[in-house]
Amino acid sequence: xxxxxxTASIHRIEExxxxxxxxxxxxxxxxxxxxxxxxxxxxxxxxKDMVPRKGLCVVWGPPGSGKSFFVLDMxxxxxxxxxxxxxxxxxxxxxxxxxxxxxxxxxxxAYKKRHHxxxxxxxxxxxxxxxxxxxxxxxxxxxxxxxxxxxxxxxVAMVVVDTIARSMPGGNENGSESMGAAINGYKIVxxxxxxxxxxxxxxxxxxxxxxxxxxxxxxxxxxxxxxxxNADDPVRVLHVGKQKDGLDHYDLFNFxxxxxxxxxxxxxxxxxxxxxxxxxxxLQVTEEAAQAKPKGERKSKNExxxxxxxxxxxxxxxDIRESEVRSQxxxxxxxxxxxxxxxxxxxxxxxMRTAANAVNMAAADxxx
Numbered sequence: 001x002x003x004x005x006x007t008a009s010i011h012r013i014e015e016x017x018x019x020x021x022x023x024x025x026x027x028x029x030x031x032x033x034x035x036x037x038x039x040x041x042x043x044x045x046x047x048k049d050m051v052p053r054k055g056l057c058v059v060w061g062p063p064g065s066g067k068s069f070f071v072l073d074m075x076x077x078x079x080x081x082x083x084x085x086x087x088x089x090x091x092x093x094x095x096x097x098x099x100x101x102x103x104x105x106x107x108x109x110a111y112k113k114r115h116h117x118x119x120x121x122x123x124x125x126x127x128x129x130x131x132x133x134x135x136x137x138x139x140x141x142x143x144x145x146x147x148x149x150x151x152x153x154x155x156v157a158m159v160v161v162d163t164i165a166r167s168m169p170g171g172n173e174n175g176s177e178s179m180g181a182a183i184n185g186y187k188i189v190x191x192x193x194x195x196x197x198x199x200x201x202x203x204x205x206x207x208x209x210x211x212x213x214x215x216x217x218x219x220x221x222x223x224x225x226x227x228x229x230n231a232d233d234p235v236r237v238l239h240v241g242k243q244k245d246g247l248d249h250y251d252l253f254n255f256x257x258x259x260x261x262x263x264x265x266x267x268x269x270x271x272x273x274x275x276x277x278x279x280x281x282x283l284q285v286t287e288e289a290a291q292a293k294p295k296g297e298r299k300s301k302n303e304x305x306x307x308x309x310x311x312x313x314x315x316x317x318x319d320i321r322e323s324e325v326r327s328q329x330x331x332x333x334x335x336x337x338x339x340x341x342x343x344x345x346x347x348x349x350x351x352m353r354t355a356a357n358a359v360n361m362a363a364a365d366x367x368x
Contacts, residue, residue, distance in 0.1 A: 049246040055222030060201040065227040073283040079125035093157025100166035110260035110280035134167040134185030156193040173213035233291040258284035306347040
């Protein structure tokens, strides 16, 4: 080894020690005595026992449950500087709403009209339409910079991401890699603005199984708000679920969607008919109770086909006959002859065990 090589080697060693010292100083500063920890300022709530000032809070529910109407209503309350949101105290501030599904123009106009707001009352609500890829760190950092340019040096109260699916284009909600990348993107925004990030999300086909997608999402969130709705019931239930540091698992209020007429469509569309009107909806709290969820487990495919066959038999004959129900069942069932036979007796025999059904039988044909 010549002199130059030796000098270069020593320099690399010195640089290595320097980096190690810097990392050690950074790591050691992360350890805090419990006595000192108790003296630190607590983060607190954006909305008491509902939305943390900093963290990841997911709002989810089935399609058509009114998730975005609720979140917009809440965002407007924070941006307007209201003292309370349905009895829960608010810490007001600027709200960023990333609307990746649809246009919020009519919804905002409907909210303004319903609450008799004037120009400037929602000056602290900033809306962006279009997709943001939260799986890409560089894209997320650029978005943070764009938000900073738009609002200046003020506190960001909340960042809404509507929806998780739209914020991970090309990603797989059920995959740990894609979901992990999106969660990392949300955390970047959370740390950059020291704020609450609120993604909207859907449930799967079975609502009882909760939010769809990879389980890492549930583990990562600090709070969740579920919108419950049974079938076509107009009444929704706002349920506060998981809360890491507050009161959790309670129903806050029930709500419906109230239609607001905005005006004639001809205001902006010259081809519109004279009677065409623009309309949207706003959240309306109600004392009405939601419809009770039907008891029992979800019906199987064969049970659903059987119900249709029984109904058809009632309409044709006015009563229930095994041979006729069986014929209708076979017509509706897509399987082979043997599969139809097995499926039919799998649902017919439990049906017959009910005394009320047996009484209603006009005849019990034998079939073997």
